Amino acid sequence: MNVSVVVLAAGKGTRMKSALPKVLHEVLGKSILAHSLDTLSFIENQYVVVGHESDMVIDSLPSSTKHILQKDQLGTGHAVSSVVSSEIFVENKSEFTLVVPGDVPAIDAKDIELLIGEVKTKSSPVGFLTSVVENPHGYGRVVKNNEEIRIVEEKDCNDDERKINEINSGIYCFNTDFLIENIDSLDTKNAQGEFYLTDLIGIANNQKQDIVIVQVDDDSIKGINSMSQLNEVEDIMQKKLIEGFMEQGVYFQDPTSTYIDSEVTISSGTKILANTHLTGKTSIDADCVIGPNAQINDSSIGKNSTVVNSVIDQSTIQENGNIGPFAHIRPGSELGEGVKVGSFAETKKSKIGKGSKVPHLAYVGDAELGENVNFSAGSITVNYDGKEKHKTEIKDGAFIGSDVMLVAPVTIGEESMIGAGSVITKDVPSKALGIERNNQKNVEGYVDRKKKK
Numbered sequence: 001m002n003v004s005v006v007v008l009a010a011g012k013g014t015r016m017k018s019a020l021p022k023v024l025h026e027v028l029g030k031s032i033l034a035h036s037l038d039t040l041s042f043i044e045n046q047y048v049v050v051g052h053e054s055d056m057v058i059d060s061l062p063s064s065t066k067h068i069l070q071k072d073q074l075g076t077g078h079a080v081s082s083v084v085s086s087e088i089f090v091e092n093k094s095e096f097t098l099v100v101p102g103d104v105p106a107i108d109a110k111d112i113e114l115l116i117g118e119v120k121t122k123s124s125p126v127g128f129l130t131s132v133v134e135n136p137h138g139y140g141r142v143v144k145n146n147e148e149i150r151i152v153e154e155k156d157c158n159d160d161e162r163k164i165n166e167i168n169s170g171i172y173c174f175n176t177d178f179l180i181e182n183i184d185s186l187d188t189k190n191a192q193g194e195f196y197l198t199d200l201i202g203i204a205n206n207q208k209q210d211i212v213i214v215q216v217d218d219d220s221i222k223g224i225n226s227m228s229q230l231n232e233v234e235d236i237m238q239k240k241l242i243e244g245f246m247e248q249g250v251y252f253q254d255p256t257s258t259y260i261d262s263e264v265t266i267s268s269g270t271k272i273l274a275n276t277h278l279t280g281k282t283s284i285d286a287d288c289v290i291g292p293n294a295q296i297n298d299s300s301i302g303k304n305s306t307v308v309n310s311v312i313d314q315s316t317i318q319e320n321g322n323i324g325p326f327a328h329i330r331p332g333s334e335l336g337e338g339v340k341v342g343s344f345a346e347t348k349k350s351k352i353g354k355g356s357k358v359p360h361l362a363y364v365g366d367a368e369l370g371e372n373v374n375f376s377a378g379s380i381t382v383n384y385d386g387k388e389k390h391k392t393e394i395k396d397g398a399f400i401g402s403d404v405m406l407v408a409p410v411t412i413g414e415e416s417m418i419g420a421g422s423v424i425t426k427d428v429p430s431k432a433l434g435i436e437r438n439n440q441k442n443v444e445g446y447v448d449r450k451k452k453k
Protein backbone atom coordinates (compact mmCIF):
# COMPACT_ATOMS: atom_id res chain seq x y z
CA MET A 1 0.00 0.00 0.00
CA ASN A 2 1.33 3.42 -0.91
CA VAL A 3 0.64 4.93 2.48
CA SER A 4 2.84 6.24 5.30
CA VAL A 5 1.65 7.04 8.78
CA VAL A 6 2.81 9.89 11.00
CA VAL A 7 2.02 9.52 14.70
CA LEU A 8 2.25 12.73 16.74
CA ALA A 9 3.91 12.06 20.08
CA ALA A 10 6.05 15.09 20.86
CA GLY A 11 3.69 16.87 23.24
CA LYS A 12 4.19 16.93 26.99
CA GLY A 13 0.63 16.20 27.90
CA THR A 14 0.42 19.01 30.45
CA ARG A 15 -3.14 18.11 31.41
CA MET A 16 -2.00 14.65 32.62
CA LYS A 17 -0.13 16.39 35.51
CA SER A 18 2.49 13.67 35.34
CA ALA A 19 6.27 13.52 34.79
CA LEU A 20 5.82 10.61 32.37
CA PRO A 21 5.25 11.71 28.75
CA LYS A 22 1.55 11.36 27.99
CA VAL A 23 1.91 8.80 25.20
CA LEU A 24 3.82 6.43 27.52
CA HIS A 25 1.01 6.12 30.03
CA GLU A 26 -0.42 2.63 29.87
CA VAL A 27 -3.87 1.49 28.89
CA LEU A 28 -4.55 -2.22 29.48
CA GLY A 29 -0.86 -2.82 30.16
CA LYS A 30 0.45 -1.21 26.97
CA SER A 31 1.48 2.38 26.28
CA ILE A 32 -1.07 4.66 24.59
CA LEU A 33 1.41 5.08 21.71
CA ALA A 34 2.06 1.34 21.30
CA HIS A 35 -1.68 0.74 20.92
CA SER A 36 -1.83 3.07 17.90
CA LEU A 37 1.38 1.70 16.37
CA ASP A 38 0.18 -1.91 16.75
CA THR A 39 -3.23 -1.14 15.25
CA LEU A 40 -1.52 0.65 12.35
CA SER A 41 1.12 -2.06 11.85
CA PHE A 42 -0.50 -2.90 8.50
CA ILE A 43 1.13 0.32 7.29
CA GLU A 44 4.82 -0.45 7.05
CA ASN A 45 6.19 3.05 6.75
CA GLN A 46 5.71 4.51 10.24
CA TYR A 47 7.06 7.82 11.56
CA VAL A 48 6.71 8.98 15.14
CA VAL A 49 7.23 12.65 15.98
CA VAL A 50 9.07 12.89 19.29
CA GLY A 51 9.98 15.93 21.37
CA HIS A 52 9.19 16.07 25.08
CA GLU A 53 11.33 13.38 26.84
CA SER A 54 12.23 12.13 23.38
CA ASP A 55 14.75 9.53 24.61
CA MET A 56 12.11 7.78 26.67
CA VAL A 57 9.63 7.76 23.81
CA ILE A 58 12.27 6.55 21.29
CA ASP A 59 13.26 3.71 23.65
CA SER A 60 9.68 2.50 23.65
CA LEU A 61 9.46 2.25 19.85
CA PRO A 62 9.83 -0.91 17.79
CA SER A 63 13.08 -0.85 15.77
CA SER A 64 11.26 -0.61 12.43
CA THR A 65 9.59 2.67 13.43
CA LYS A 66 11.35 5.85 12.34
CA HIS A 67 11.36 8.86 14.64
CA ILE A 68 11.63 12.54 13.81
CA LEU A 69 12.56 15.12 16.41
CA GLN A 70 10.31 18.16 16.85
CA LYS A 71 12.61 20.25 19.02
CA ASP A 72 10.06 22.82 20.15
CA GLN A 73 6.44 21.80 20.31
CA LEU A 74 4.73 24.57 18.41
CA GLY A 75 1.55 22.69 17.58
CA THR A 76 0.24 19.73 15.60
CA GLY A 77 0.83 21.53 12.28
CA HIS A 78 4.42 22.21 13.24
CA ALA A 79 4.85 18.55 14.24
CA VAL A 80 3.73 17.35 10.81
CA SER A 81 5.87 20.00 9.15
CA SER A 82 8.96 18.57 10.94
CA VAL A 83 8.27 15.22 9.27
CA VAL A 84 7.37 16.52 5.85
CA SER A 85 10.58 18.58 5.65
CA SER A 86 12.80 15.68 6.73
CA GLU A 87 15.04 13.93 4.20
CA ILE A 88 13.88 10.47 5.17
CA PHE A 89 10.23 11.37 4.52
CA VAL A 90 10.99 12.91 1.13
CA GLU A 91 13.16 9.93 0.10
CA ASN A 92 10.47 7.41 1.05
CA LYS A 93 7.56 9.53 -0.15
CA SER A 94 4.32 7.62 -0.50
CA GLU A 95 1.17 8.74 -2.28
CA PHE A 96 -0.88 9.11 0.92
CA THR A 97 0.08 10.21 4.40
CA LEU A 98 -2.01 9.28 7.36
CA VAL A 99 -1.67 11.54 10.41
CA VAL A 100 -2.73 10.20 13.77
CA PRO A 101 -2.46 11.75 17.24
CA GLY A 102 -0.39 9.63 19.61
CA ASP A 103 -3.04 9.99 22.33
CA VAL A 104 -5.87 8.03 20.70
CA PRO A 105 -5.25 4.35 21.58
CA ALA A 106 -8.63 2.86 20.64
CA ILE A 107 -8.18 3.60 16.92
CA ASP A 108 -9.99 1.08 14.75
CA ALA A 109 -8.08 -0.25 11.73
CA LYS A 110 -11.35 -0.64 9.79
CA ASP A 111 -12.10 3.10 10.13
CA ILE A 112 -8.61 3.91 8.88
CA GLU A 113 -8.93 1.60 5.87
CA LEU A 114 -12.30 3.15 5.06
CA LEU A 115 -10.81 6.66 5.24
CA ILE A 116 -7.84 5.82 2.99
CA GLY A 117 -10.21 4.11 0.53
CA GLU A 118 -12.51 7.16 0.32
CA VAL A 119 -9.64 9.63 -0.16
CA LYS A 120 -8.23 7.43 -2.94
CA THR A 121 -11.55 6.89 -4.72
CA LYS A 122 -12.53 10.54 -4.60
CA SER A 123 -9.01 11.80 -5.48
CA SER A 124 -9.40 14.11 -2.52
CA PRO A 125 -6.53 16.15 -1.01
CA VAL A 126 -7.60 15.20 2.50
CA GLY A 127 -10.13 13.22 4.49
CA PHE A 128 -10.64 12.92 8.23
CA LEU A 129 -12.62 10.96 10.77
CA THR A 130 -15.28 12.70 12.82
CA SER A 131 -17.91 11.71 15.31
CA VAL A 132 -21.17 13.17 16.53
CA VAL A 133 -21.12 13.20 20.32
CA GLU A 134 -23.20 14.35 23.26
CA ASN A 135 -20.36 16.25 24.92
CA PRO A 136 -17.91 17.76 22.40
CA HIS A 137 -15.99 19.71 25.07
CA GLY A 138 -12.24 19.93 24.40
CA TYR A 139 -12.33 18.71 20.80
CA GLY A 140 -12.03 20.65 17.58
CA ARG A 141 -15.52 21.23 16.05
CA VAL A 142 -16.35 20.53 12.42
CA VAL A 143 -17.94 23.65 10.94
CA LYS A 144 -20.12 22.96 7.89
CA ASN A 145 -21.80 26.07 6.42
CA ASN A 146 -23.12 25.76 2.86
CA GLU A 147 -19.91 25.18 0.88
CA GLU A 148 -17.66 25.88 3.82
CA ILE A 149 -15.88 23.15 5.78
CA ARG A 150 -13.30 23.90 8.46
CA ILE A 151 -12.25 22.87 11.94
CA VAL A 152 -12.31 25.26 14.85
CA GLU A 153 -10.60 24.48 18.14
CA GLU A 154 -12.51 24.69 21.44
CA LYS A 155 -10.51 27.72 22.56
CA ASP A 156 -11.23 29.56 19.28
CA CYS A 157 -14.97 28.77 19.12
CA ASN A 158 -17.62 31.45 19.24
CA ASP A 159 -20.82 30.62 21.13
CA ASP A 160 -22.53 29.03 18.10
CA GLU A 161 -19.48 26.98 17.13
CA ARG A 162 -19.13 25.69 20.68
CA LYS A 163 -22.59 24.11 20.33
CA ILE A 164 -21.53 22.03 17.29
CA ASN A 165 -21.42 18.39 18.32
CA GLU A 166 -19.50 16.90 15.39
CA ILE A 167 -15.89 16.59 16.59
CA ASN A 168 -12.55 16.23 14.84
CA SER A 169 -10.80 12.93 15.63
CA GLY A 170 -7.38 14.31 14.73
CA ILE A 171 -7.03 11.37 12.33
CA TYR A 172 -6.47 12.45 8.71
CA CYS A 173 -5.48 10.91 5.42
CA PHE A 174 -3.67 13.41 3.18
CA ASN A 175 -2.66 13.22 -0.41
CA THR A 176 1.07 13.68 0.27
CA ASP A 177 1.58 16.25 -2.49
CA PHE A 178 -1.21 18.41 -1.05
CA LEU A 179 0.39 18.10 2.39
CA ILE A 180 3.85 19.11 1.17
CA GLU A 181 2.51 22.03 -0.85
CA ASN A 182 0.35 23.48 1.94
CA ILE A 183 1.93 22.63 5.29
CA ASP A 184 4.02 25.81 5.26
CA SER A 185 1.01 28.06 4.83
CA LEU A 186 -0.18 27.42 8.41
CA ASP A 187 0.10 30.32 10.83
CA THR A 188 -0.27 30.88 14.56
CA LYS A 189 -3.16 33.33 14.49
CA ASN A 190 -5.28 31.53 17.06
CA ALA A 191 -6.03 31.48 20.76
CA GLN A 192 -3.14 29.14 21.57
CA GLY A 193 -0.60 30.75 19.25
CA GLU A 194 0.19 27.34 17.74
CA PHE A 195 0.45 25.94 14.23
CA TYR A 196 -2.80 23.95 13.97
CA LEU A 197 -2.82 21.01 11.56
CA THR A 198 -6.60 21.36 11.58
CA ASP A 199 -6.32 24.56 9.50
CA LEU A 200 -5.38 22.43 6.45
CA ILE A 201 -9.05 21.45 6.17
CA GLY A 202 -10.09 25.09 5.73
CA ILE A 203 -7.20 25.59 3.30
CA ALA A 204 -8.31 22.65 1.12
CA ASN A 205 -11.87 23.98 1.26
CA ASN A 206 -10.73 27.44 0.16
CA GLN A 207 -9.07 25.77 -2.83
CA LYS A 208 -12.56 24.40 -3.67
CA GLN A 209 -11.31 20.83 -3.32
CA ASP A 210 -13.45 17.89 -2.21
CA ILE A 211 -12.91 16.98 1.43
CA VAL A 212 -13.77 13.51 2.66
CA ILE A 213 -15.47 13.25 6.05
CA VAL A 214 -16.03 9.79 7.50
CA GLN A 215 -18.20 9.69 10.62
CA VAL A 216 -17.33 6.88 13.00
CA ASP A 217 -18.20 5.63 16.47
CA ASP A 218 -16.77 8.02 19.06
CA ASP A 219 -15.45 5.21 21.27
CA SER A 220 -12.63 4.57 18.81
CA ILE A 221 -11.49 8.19 18.47
CA LYS A 222 -11.48 9.31 22.09
CA GLY A 223 -8.30 11.23 22.91
CA ILE A 224 -6.49 11.02 26.23
CA ASN A 225 -5.51 14.38 27.65
CA SER A 226 -6.13 13.84 31.37
CA MET A 227 -6.16 11.02 33.94
CA SER A 228 -9.92 11.08 33.86
CA GLN A 229 -9.95 10.54 30.07
CA LEU A 230 -7.35 7.78 30.50
CA ASN A 231 -9.72 6.01 32.85
CA GLU A 232 -12.67 6.55 30.49
CA VAL A 233 -10.82 5.17 27.45
CA GLU A 234 -9.38 2.24 29.40
CA ASP A 235 -12.87 1.37 30.54
CA ILE A 236 -14.17 1.42 26.96
CA MET A 237 -11.28 -0.70 25.67
CA GLN A 238 -11.62 -3.16 28.58
CA LYS A 239 -15.31 -3.67 27.87
CA LYS A 240 -14.57 -4.23 24.18
CA LEU A 241 -11.83 -6.75 24.96
CA ILE A 242 -14.05 -8.71 27.35
CA GLU A 243 -16.94 -8.64 24.84
CA GLY A 244 -14.54 -10.14 22.28
CA PHE A 245 -13.62 -12.98 24.66
CA MET A 246 -17.29 -13.61 25.41
CA GLU A 247 -17.96 -13.97 21.68
CA GLN A 248 -15.27 -16.67 21.63
CA GLY A 249 -17.00 -18.59 24.44
CA VAL A 250 -15.23 -17.35 27.54
CA TYR A 251 -17.49 -16.86 30.61
CA PHE A 252 -17.11 -13.79 32.83
CA GLN A 253 -18.84 -13.84 36.18
CA ASP A 254 -18.32 -10.14 36.86
CA PRO A 255 -16.67 -8.05 34.11
CA THR A 256 -16.80 -4.94 36.33
CA SER A 257 -14.25 -6.41 38.74
CA THR A 258 -12.14 -8.11 36.08
CA TYR A 259 -9.01 -6.49 34.59
CA ILE A 260 -7.43 -7.95 31.48
CA ASP A 261 -4.46 -6.53 29.60
CA SER A 262 -4.59 -6.24 25.84
CA GLU A 263 -1.96 -8.96 25.14
CA VAL A 264 -3.73 -11.64 27.21
CA THR A 265 -5.23 -14.67 25.44
CA ILE A 266 -8.03 -16.87 26.83
CA SER A 267 -9.45 -19.96 25.16
CA SER A 268 -13.09 -20.95 25.00
CA GLY A 269 -14.76 -22.88 27.81
CA THR A 270 -12.76 -21.03 30.44
CA LYS A 271 -14.56 -19.29 33.30
CA ILE A 272 -13.17 -16.05 34.68
CA LEU A 273 -14.62 -15.45 38.15
CA ALA A 274 -14.92 -12.15 40.00
CA ASN A 275 -11.99 -9.92 40.88
CA THR A 276 -9.49 -11.53 38.55
CA HIS A 277 -6.52 -9.60 37.14
CA LEU A 278 -4.78 -11.05 34.09
CA THR A 279 -1.81 -8.95 33.03
CA GLY A 280 1.16 -8.86 30.66
CA LYS A 281 1.58 -11.70 28.20
CA THR A 282 -0.62 -14.16 30.06
CA SER A 283 -2.34 -17.01 28.26
CA ILE A 284 -5.14 -19.15 29.67
CA ASP A 285 -5.98 -22.34 27.80
CA ALA A 286 -9.43 -23.91 27.47
CA ASP A 287 -11.78 -25.08 30.24
CA CYS A 288 -10.01 -23.43 33.16
CA VAL A 289 -11.64 -21.83 36.19
CA ILE A 290 -9.71 -18.70 37.14
CA GLY A 291 -10.70 -16.84 40.31
CA PRO A 292 -12.28 -15.52 42.28
CA ASN A 293 -9.43 -13.21 43.32
CA ALA A 294 -6.74 -14.47 41.00
CA GLN A 295 -3.82 -12.30 39.92
CA ILE A 296 -1.83 -13.76 37.01
CA ASN A 297 0.99 -11.91 35.27
CA ASP A 298 3.14 -12.97 32.28
CA SER A 299 2.24 -16.63 32.80
CA SER A 300 0.64 -19.48 30.90
CA ILE A 301 -2.03 -21.73 32.35
CA GLY A 302 -2.69 -25.11 30.75
CA LYS A 303 -6.14 -26.40 29.95
CA ASN A 304 -8.58 -27.57 32.60
CA SER A 305 -6.66 -25.88 35.42
CA THR A 306 -8.07 -24.04 38.43
CA VAL A 307 -6.57 -21.00 40.11
CA VAL A 308 -8.39 -19.77 43.22
CA ASN A 309 -7.42 -16.78 45.40
CA SER A 310 -3.81 -16.93 44.25
CA VAL A 311 -0.99 -14.90 42.73
CA ILE A 312 1.03 -16.25 39.78
CA ASP A 313 3.91 -14.35 38.20
CA GLN A 314 6.15 -15.25 35.21
CA SER A 315 5.43 -18.97 35.53
CA THR A 316 4.04 -21.90 33.60
CA ILE A 317 1.25 -24.20 34.77
CA GLN A 318 0.62 -27.28 32.62
CA GLU A 319 -2.83 -28.77 32.08
CA ASN A 320 -5.00 -29.92 35.01
CA GLY A 321 -3.06 -27.65 37.36
CA ASN A 322 -4.66 -26.96 40.72
CA ILE A 323 -3.51 -23.75 42.33
CA GLY A 324 -4.73 -22.31 45.62
CA PRO A 325 -6.54 -21.17 47.53
CA PHE A 326 -3.85 -18.73 48.74
CA ALA A 327 -0.85 -19.96 46.76
CA HIS A 328 1.96 -17.69 45.59
CA ILE A 329 3.63 -18.92 42.42
CA ARG A 330 6.67 -16.69 41.95
CA PRO A 331 8.82 -16.12 38.84
CA GLY A 332 10.44 -19.11 37.18
CA SER A 333 8.05 -21.75 38.52
CA GLU A 334 7.34 -24.49 35.97
CA LEU A 335 4.57 -26.75 37.20
CA GLY A 336 3.93 -29.98 35.27
CA GLU A 337 0.67 -31.66 34.40
CA GLY A 338 -1.76 -32.09 37.31
CA VAL A 339 0.46 -30.39 39.87
CA LYS A 340 -1.27 -29.16 43.04
CA VAL A 341 0.06 -26.17 44.96
CA GLY A 342 -2.33 -25.40 47.77
CA SER A 343 -2.99 -23.10 50.66
CA PHE A 344 -0.19 -20.88 51.94
CA ALA A 345 2.39 -22.54 49.73
CA GLU A 346 4.99 -20.57 47.79
CA THR A 347 7.12 -21.68 44.87
CA LYS A 348 9.99 -19.81 43.16
CA LYS A 349 12.34 -20.73 40.28
CA SER A 350 11.45 -24.39 40.58
CA LYS A 351 10.40 -27.25 38.33
CA ILE A 352 7.70 -29.47 39.76
CA GLY A 353 7.04 -32.69 37.86
CA LYS A 354 3.77 -34.22 36.73
CA GLY A 355 1.35 -35.23 39.49
CA SER A 356 3.43 -33.79 42.35
CA LYS A 357 1.74 -32.10 45.27
CA VAL A 358 2.67 -29.20 47.52
CA PRO A 359 -0.71 -29.03 49.21
CA HIS A 360 -0.17 -26.69 52.18
CA LEU A 361 2.13 -24.41 54.19
CA ALA A 362 5.31 -24.97 52.20
CA TYR A 363 8.14 -23.18 50.43
CA VAL A 364 9.78 -24.64 47.34
CA GLY A 365 12.55 -22.43 45.95
CA ASP A 366 15.46 -23.17 43.56
CA ALA A 367 14.32 -26.78 43.44
CA GLU A 368 13.62 -29.53 40.96
CA LEU A 369 10.92 -31.97 41.98
CA GLY A 370 10.36 -35.10 39.88
CA GLU A 371 6.99 -36.70 39.20
CA ASN A 372 4.52 -37.73 41.93
CA VAL A 373 6.46 -36.14 44.75
CA ASN A 374 4.54 -35.37 47.94
CA PHE A 375 5.83 -32.30 49.72
CA SER A 376 3.95 -32.17 53.02
CA ALA A 377 2.73 -29.37 55.25
CA GLY A 378 5.24 -27.17 56.99
CA SER A 379 8.20 -28.32 54.88
CA ILE A 380 10.59 -26.05 53.06
CA THR A 381 13.67 -26.01 50.89
CA VAL A 382 16.32 -24.08 52.80
CA ASN A 383 17.80 -22.54 49.67
CA TYR A 384 19.63 -19.50 51.04
CA ASP A 385 22.67 -19.58 53.32
CA GLY A 386 22.70 -15.82 53.78
CA LYS A 387 25.06 -15.31 50.84
CA GLU A 388 24.09 -17.64 48.02
CA LYS A 389 21.15 -19.66 46.76
CA HIS A 390 21.51 -23.45 46.47
CA LYS A 391 19.55 -26.12 44.67
CA THR A 392 17.39 -28.92 46.05
CA GLU A 393 16.66 -31.99 43.94
CA ILE A 394 13.84 -34.35 44.81
CA LYS A 395 13.54 -37.39 42.55
CA ASP A 396 10.34 -39.11 41.34
CA GLY A 397 7.97 -40.55 43.90
CA ALA A 398 9.77 -39.20 46.98
CA PHE A 399 7.66 -38.49 50.07
CA ILE A 400 8.72 -35.49 52.12
CA GLY A 401 7.01 -35.68 55.54
CA SER A 402 5.73 -32.69 57.46
CA ASP A 403 7.91 -29.95 58.93
CA VAL A 404 11.03 -31.01 57.04
CA MET A 405 13.92 -28.62 56.35
CA LEU A 406 15.84 -29.65 53.21
CA VAL A 407 19.10 -27.73 53.57
CA ALA A 408 20.38 -27.13 50.04
CA PRO A 409 22.40 -28.20 48.19
CA VAL A 410 20.85 -31.61 48.76
CA THR A 411 19.39 -34.47 46.71
CA ILE A 412 16.55 -36.73 47.82
CA GLY A 413 16.54 -40.08 45.97
CA GLU A 414 13.72 -41.73 44.05
CA GLU A 415 10.85 -43.10 46.16
CA SER A 416 12.68 -42.28 49.39
CA MET A 417 10.87 -41.01 52.50
CA ILE A 418 11.82 -38.20 54.82
CA GLY A 419 10.61 -38.45 58.42
CA ALA A 420 8.56 -35.57 59.79
CA GLY A 421 10.49 -32.87 61.62
CA SER A 422 13.87 -33.75 60.05
CA VAL A 423 16.56 -31.25 59.16
CA ILE A 424 18.15 -32.93 56.13
CA THR A 425 21.68 -31.79 55.33
CA LYS A 426 22.98 -34.92 53.55
CA ASP A 427 21.78 -36.61 50.35
CA VAL A 428 19.25 -39.42 50.85
CA PRO A 429 19.61 -42.48 48.59
CA SER A 430 16.77 -43.95 46.59
CA LYS A 431 14.06 -45.88 48.56
CA ALA A 432 15.71 -45.00 51.89
CA LEU A 433 14.17 -43.35 54.93
CA GLY A 434 15.97 -40.13 55.79
CA ILE A 435 15.26 -39.17 59.39
CA GLU A 436 17.00 -36.73 61.68
CA ARG A 437 15.38 -36.39 65.09
CA ASN A 438 15.92 -37.48 68.71
CA ASN A 439 14.15 -40.57 70.00
CA GLN A 440 10.90 -39.76 71.73
CA LYS A 441 10.87 -40.12 75.49
CA ASN A 442 7.58 -40.59 77.43
CA VAL A 443 7.85 -39.71 81.12
CA GLU A 444 5.16 -41.79 82.89
CA GLY A 445 3.07 -40.12 85.64
CA TYR A 446 4.68 -36.73 85.07
CA VAL A 447 1.46 -34.68 85.05
CA ASP A 448 0.12 -35.99 88.38
CA ARG A 449 3.51 -35.48 90.08
CA LYS A 450 3.60 -31.89 88.83
CA LYS A 451 0.10 -31.19 90.20
CA LYS A 452 1.08 -32.37 93.70
CA LYS A 453 4.03 -29.93 93.91
Ligand code: UD1
Pocket residue numbers: 008009010011012013023049051070072073074075076077078079101102103104138139140141151153167168169170195196197198222223224225
Ligand atom coordinates in the same frame (compact mmCIF):
# COMPACT_ATOMS: atom_id res chain seq x y z
C1 UD1 B 1 -6.22 17.85 18.69
C2 UD1 B 1 -6.88 18.63 17.54
C3 UD1 B 1 -8.38 18.66 17.77
C4 UD1 B 1 -8.92 17.24 17.88
C5 UD1 B 1 -8.17 16.43 18.97
C6 UD1 B 1 -8.55 14.98 18.88
C7 UD1 B 1 -5.28 20.30 16.75
C8 UD1 B 1 -4.92 21.75 16.77
N1 UD1 B 1 -6.35 19.96 17.48
O1 UD1 B 1 -6.44 18.56 19.89
O2 UD1 B 1 -9.03 19.32 16.69
O3 UD1 B 1 -10.30 17.27 18.17
O4 UD1 B 1 -6.73 16.53 18.76
O5 UD1 B 1 -7.97 14.21 19.89
O6 UD1 B 1 -4.64 19.53 16.07
N2 UD1 B 1 1.72 17.04 19.47
C9 UD1 B 1 3.00 17.06 18.95
N3 UD1 B 1 3.61 18.27 18.79
C10 UD1 B 1 3.03 19.44 19.14
C11 UD1 B 1 1.72 19.41 19.67
C12 UD1 B 1 1.08 18.19 19.82
O7 UD1 B 1 3.57 16.04 18.60
O8 UD1 B 1 3.66 20.48 18.96
C13 UD1 B 1 1.05 15.74 19.63
C14 UD1 B 1 0.68 15.43 21.06
O9 UD1 B 1 1.72 14.71 21.70
C15 UD1 B 1 -0.58 14.58 20.91
C16 UD1 B 1 -1.17 15.02 19.57
O10 UD1 B 1 -0.17 15.75 18.92
O11 UD1 B 1 -0.27 13.20 20.85
C17 UD1 B 1 -2.41 15.90 19.76
O12 UD1 B 1 -2.07 17.02 20.57
P1 UD1 B 1 -3.02 17.49 21.74
O13 UD1 B 1 -2.35 18.62 22.44
O14 UD1 B 1 -3.48 16.36 22.53
O15 UD1 B 1 -4.21 18.10 20.87
P2 UD1 B 1 -5.73 18.25 21.30
O16 UD1 B 1 -5.87 19.47 22.13
O17 UD1 B 1 -6.21 16.98 21.87
Ligand code: MG
Pocket residue numbers: 101103223224225
Ligand atom coordinates in the same frame (compact mmCIF):
# COMPACT_ATOMS: atom_id res chain seq x y z
MG1 MG C 1 -5.28 15.28 22.52
